[in-house]
Amino acid sequence: MDADLVVVGGGLAGLVVATEVAQRGKRVLLLEQEPYLGGQAFWSFGGLFLVDSPEQRRLGIRDSVELAFQDWMGAAGYDREEDAWGRRFAEAYLEFAAGEKRAWLASLGVRFFPVVGWAERGGGLATGHGNSVRLGDPAVPAEHRL
Numbered sequence: 001m002d003a004d005l006v007v008v009g010g011g012l013a014g015l016v017v018a019t020e021v022a023q024r025g026k027r028v029l030l031l032e033q034e035p036y037l038g039g040q041a042f043w044s045f046g047g048l049f050l051v052d053s054p055e056q057r058r059l060g061i062r063d064s065v066e067l068a069f070q071d072w073m074g075a076a077g078y079d080r081e082e083d084a085w086g087r088r089f090a091e092a093y094l095e096f097a098a099g100e101k102r103a104w105l106a107s108l109g110v111r112f113f114p115v116v117g118w119a120e121r122g123g124g125l126a127t128g129h130g131n132s133v134r135l136g137d138p139a140v141p142a143e144h145r146l
Helices: 012-023 052-058 065-076 081-098 099-109
Strands: 006-009 028-031
Touching: 006 012, 006 052, 012 028, 081 099
Parallel strands: 006 028
Antiparallel strands: none
């Protein structure tokens, strides 16, 4: 029970922290109350939130940080003063999801199967709560469909 870091929670965030610290030669103790790792990713079959990925582009899906932010705000709102940190997190995470996230995962040996899903992007609407890039959805503006 001698560790440099104790990580409580084996969800994706906890796994990332544990991996990063272990790669730096530190001893990590990861504690998880569930019989599986992955947190919410366990329930979403391991789906990852990427923005404007090569897989999306290969399938003709136009995505961007701006569209993802519109979707996030449509679902979360963040229209109150006390929502400032939530909004800042959303902005930072979307930049990560459109930037280094995919390359970082690939550097760990993760390979990507070219199937695009929309579990994290809402109810299928182009405005308000929903997903503005849903493939084949008639509510999506023509410039965002195949």
